[in-house]
Amino acid sequence: MKDFIIPQFAPGDDRDMGTPARTGAPVTLTIDGFGVTVPEGTSVLRAAAQVGIMVPKLCASDNMEAFGSCRLCVVEIEGRRGTPASCTTPVAEGMVVHTQSGKIKKIRRGVMELYISDHPLDCLTCAANGDCELQDTAGQVGLRDVRYTPGQNHFDPTDTGARSQAEARLRMPVAEANPRYTPKDESNPYFTFDPSKCIVCSRCVRACEEVQGTFALTIEGRGFESKVSAGTATDDFLTSDCVSCGACIQACPTATLQEKSVIEMGTPERSILTTCAYCGVGCTFKAEMNGDELVRMVPYKHGKANRGHSCIKGRFAYGYAQHKDRILKPMIRDTIEEPWREVEWDEALAFAADRMLGLQRKYGRRSVGVITSSRCTNEETYLVQKMARAVFMNNNTDTCARVCHSPTGYGLGKTFGTSAGTQDFDSVEKSDVVMIIGANPTDGHPVFASRLKKRLREGARLIVVDPRRTDIVRSPHVEAAYHLPLRPGTNVAVVTAMAHVIVTEGLVNEAFIRERCDWDEFQYYVDFVSQDRHSPEAMEALTGVPAADLRAAARLYATGGNGAIYYGLGVTEHSQGSTTVMGIANLAMLTGNVGREGVGVNPLRGQNNVQGSCDMGSFPHELPGYRHVKLPDVREIFEKAWGVEIDPEPGLRIPNMLDAAVDGTFKGLYCQGEDILQSDPDTHHVAAGLKAMECVIVHDLFLNETANYAHVFLPGSSFLEKEGTFTNAERRINRVRRVIHPLNGYEDWEVTQLLANAMGANWHYTHASQIMDEIAATTPSFANVSFDLLEEKGSVQWPCNDDAPEGTPTMHVDHFVSGKGHFIVTEYLATDEKSGPRFPLLLTTGRILSQYNVGAQTRRTANVVWHPEDVLEIHPHDAELRGVNEGDWVRLASRAGETTLRATLTDKVAPGVVYTTFHHPATQANVVTTDFSDWATNCPEYKVTAVQVSPSNGPSDWQESYNEQAERSRRILPAAE
Amino acid sequence: MSPEKMIMMANQIASFFDSQPGNAPERIADHLRDYWEPRMRSQLAEYVQAGGAGLKPSVEEAVQHL
Structure with a gap:
């Protein structure tokens, strides 16, 4: 799909060059009298396009290999017989090509005539009128008649x-x-x-x-x-x-x-x-x-x-x-039992500001906080965390990355020195072995999955570490060399066992380690990982992974050429999520798979701006650029820029905010673009925390589940309605441009500014680009980023500064960000969430292709055709034991709560494991998940919950009462005349 | 936060640093200072002062470094 070396004739010019680009040695030829030099292997069709000669074509396109069927792109080549198709004819040195001649014209018209003889002549009423290559090509070849009778x-x-x-x-x-x-x-x-x-x-x-x-x-x-x-x-x-x-x-x-x-x-x-x-x-x-x-x-x-x-x-x-559910007017209410009251912006902002200021006066400055959104832009996220730090004067800021990739921040920060994937997506085209751990890219990151599958069809080998047999394990023309179907919760054991094989079988890249890593730490790690207790054989009973397969997979990763690891929330959302991330980094360093194309460690980020929201200082212990709030020199930068004193103490993380709310010390929350009631674990506890707060401000497109407990609703704007940037999983900063006017009247950063100013902030940004300028001025890894640069380059990957003026596609090329790479011992510690007689199955959760996160967006599209409800995947053996048939309602219960949903029987999950998604509030899968979390970051352990499944007649009492409460909470009184 | 949850979280941190080279209590204390908000640290310190039942020894020692 990638069109290598794409000439851009002008910004936005995306003309079809006919066939894919090649990268061979230069070849010079003449086309219609024009000299052109192109890489060896380039088609004549593409070479012509390169000098602006668009040879007629119908079956060719530059994102797929030439096919040579339509015969419209025929040309004449001096010294060669006939009229070859230019799409399938490679260029040759000194070749002289003619794309127009009487003979060629006659052939093209004849071919076109045949095509049109079996095509309806409805052009004027056709949906493609004006955007039809057949129509254009008919004009291009001068078709004036169709001689064939019907x-x-x-x-x-x-x-x-x-x-x-x-x-x-x-x-x-x-x-x-x-x-x-x-x-x-x-x-x-x-x-x-x-x-x-x-x-x-x-x-x-x-x-x-x-x-x-x-x-x-x-x-x-x-x-x-x-x-x-x-x-x-x-x-x-x-x-x-x-x-x-x-x-x-x-x-x-x-x-x-x-x-x-x-x-x-x-x-x-x-x-x-x-x-x-x-x-x-x-x-x-x-x-x-x-x-x-x-x-x-x-x-x-x-x-x-x-x-x-x-x-x-x-x-x-x-x-x-x-969608009709969009809320476009601000709303307030004194208590969550009351219906919403539509008000003007001024009234809503004054209401919110008075409440938050009042809470701080009454309960202290650390009694309120913010949640930034990984769906909003960098600029919006930056302003929300700035609001916590410069207006609330505390560090109570967190983001939904808390519940997904916070362990990536910790794990990669400790080993490589920074919290980011090491590669760009193009890198996969140079990979020889790809290991996917705890990720389901065909569903979660489908465009990357397509690029990966293309590389696999070219011959790269695949290792999948996942409890489920995900689609990437076996699909048309793709089959994993090894699928390691581990028991949920045993990632650290598997990754450590792989390291054991690599170390004990002498497969380490010692030269890389001597040059790039801390040697003493490496030796300590070798002593640890070489112990027999970490061998695949010793771990097999625990992990469920056949030792021979694990050994073979480790050997393949270590010796198969460029080895790249891609991982997802199946790694992070565990009690040892951070430890697994460190274990993955250890594997890459052991084998020297860092610092060049085709290798690396790549977290596949769930939401569009997870990377950016983390970069922007959304975490309560870090200012923008991953710098701890305890560091005086870092605080000084922001204190000067913002004219305030910054709290040197870390703030509350989302679970801590909810705990503190239940304890009565956290009273107010500004939540932008997140639905913590549906997305965060242990719904009962989240609801209790929200209910205990005295001012919850929800800033969103819709009255989401969290808004059931809110006192202020500020309408949000969609990505189509705003200017800004998102940063993707490859650290690429991409522009978001306003396509339509904000339906509510304001971009989200403007609403945050209005709220901050209502609390006395006196901010005066007039465009999102000014916020990016402030980010660049305060954050070294963004130092050269500006909207102007993004207009010029299209996008850049951070770090983008004087050392890397055009960004950094591959990180850690000559040295790690932290200087030396750090090997960290990864002792496996079983989660306390254990199956037993009462809850004998292990539940793991995830997402599917057509839905996204809590479904707030995708449920309001026709995508519901593919996924109208969450269903529980259960192995036929477990289903039979419980008398459950395909499509039956089942009760899914854990120690945290229970819900009901329909079952589907599949051997994608192993016996003892069940799986569901969390896209629908009617199911509220997170009422079942627990408050267990990663040891370092509090990232919830979504991927392991001990559950029982039993037949059910339909929705549980809790579901019915929840729906009643939600409906009651969403009543809206019209604005006063 | 509930004492049970606090104990579990603190012990999880201790389990990790107990497995690492170096002075575990000091590293646990560093982690708590870096990631736990002051009221969480206070709650832990008060709990230790009240006997610290259920906490790993390295947590109790770490609290002395806070």
Whole structure:
């Protein structure tokens, strides 16, 4: 999918170069009299495009390999016979090419005539009118006539010789007499498939294979009967394996595959580049507009994270931004038992400010705090933590990274010296062995998964460490060399056993370690990890991983070439989450897999700006740039910039805030863009904490679950309505651009500023870029970042400063940020959350492709078609023991609480393990999870909860009472006249 | 926070540093200073003063360094 060495003729120019770029030695040739030098292996078609000569084509595209079927791109080459297809003909030194001649023109017109003879002439009423490559190419080749009389075709349902479907409807309104005609498939909520317009160029099939890697589409039949098919004869697009990534639609040169939004709204007339607000991949999109209407989101080919690809969420699931549930007016209420009262901004802000100031006067300055959002921009997050530090005058600031990647911050900080993934996403193209631990990229980070799968199809080997048999373990043309299905909670044991194999079998990269790491610490670590008790054989009974497989996987990682580790929340959300992160870093250092392309340690961040929210000082112990608040020289920087004295003591983390609230010492919270009641563990405890507070300010798009306990609701703005930046999992700072005017009147950073000023702050930012300027002025790793630089470069990866003026794609190249890399002993300590007679199963939670986090966004889109409710995955053996059948309601209970949901039987989970998602508040899966957490960071242990599953008749009493309370809490009184 | 939760969290920290080279109580104290908000540290210190039942010895010693 990546188009190497993409020439950008002008900013935003994303013309199709015809075939992928190559990287060989330079070759010079002449095309239509113009000299051009391109890398060896480049096609003649692409070389022509490079000098601005766009040879007509229909089956070629620069994000997939040449196919050579349409025969429109034929050229003449001096000294060669015939008219070769330029897409499949590589350049040669001294070659002389002619792209236009009488002969070529005649061939192209003839080919085009054949295509058009089986294509309806409905151009004026076609959804692709003005955006149709077939139409454009017909014009380009000078097609002026179609000499064939109507005969067998795929587009005329009546078989009466109609040349358009409009004409066919007039001739015979109801009949379908043409056996070759297939009606439009409208099953997918986002796009249609109209076979009558298909020219069978195979671009959709190839995009599904080469770009997405799903292999859902195929060409069925032969010759004139050939047609695109999504799966078996009984499948439509919705029931097929299609994952709605949109790659086929983008590839389609006609209206055969067409977005429903374009059908409804018309062809877009302009576009604005922005960044997706879903996962941590951070895809760049063109928001294509008609006036102020967003028509569609199309992945941008020069986007450096996604390289022109997308997933169902970023491509289609943006409708929540204009959903009827959006709250656009501020609301207040004295108590959470009262209905909401719509008020003007001034009244809401004054109400909120008075309450927060009053609480601080009454209970002390540390009695209030903030939660920043990993879905908001860097600039917004920075201002919210600044509010805690410079307005509340404490460090009670935390972010949802607390419940996902805070152990990454701790673990990588202690070993490598900074909290960040080491690579860019392009790096995977150089990997020989990829180890995925506790991550499910095909669902959680689908665009990265597509890039990974492409590399795996090229021959890279895969190791998956996961209790579940996730899709990446085995999917079309991808199969893991080793899947280590460990018992939940035994990550440290597995990672340490791998290190044992590497050390005891002499597979360490001693030269790397001597040069780059602390040698004394390494020797101590070797003594520790070499002990027999860490061997795979000794650990097998504990982890459930066959020793032979673990040994083989460790050998492969250590000796298979460039070894890269990608991990997710299956690593961090454990009582030893931080220890596992350190163990992973140990593995990379042991094998020298740090500091170059193709290797590294890469946390796959869950939300779009988890990295950024952490960078921006959202944690209660760190100021922006991961610098501890205890350091006087760091505080001094911000004290000078902000004109306040900064508290040198760490503040409360989210779980600590809730504990302190229950204890009566934490009374007020400003929560931006997070729904802690649904997303955080042990719902009963979260609810108790929120209920105990005297002022909860929720700043969000919707009345989320947390808002049930709020006193002030400040309407938020979606990513389409604001200026700013997101930082993705590869540390890439991408611009977010305002596409439509904020529906509530303000961007989120403006609302924070209004609230701060209502409390006396006197801030006066007038644009998000000024906030980034302040970040750059105070944070060394962002020193050279500015909106101007981002306009120029598109994006940059931090550190971006005088040492790295254009950013840092790969970290720790010559040395670790901390100087030497630190090996840290990783003693396995079993979690206290243990299965037993009362709760014999282990629950682990996660997400699926179509939904995102608490579902606040995706549940308000057509994505619910794929996932209307959370279900419990249970192994057939465990289900049989409990009398549970497919689709039955079951009661899921732990020591923390219980809920009910439907069961699905699958061997993706091992016996003894069950799995569910947490996307739907009706389920509230987190009522079951406990308050156990990572030892270093308090990151909750979502991935291990001892549970029991039993048949049930339907929703539990708790679910019913919760729903009643939520409904009562969401009553809104209209604004006073 | 509940005493049980505090004891568990403190003991988890101790379990990690007990496994590491160096002076565990000092490193536990460093961790508590760096990551525990003052009222949490006070609660722990008061608990230790009241006998510290259930706490690992290295936690009790660490509190002396706070």
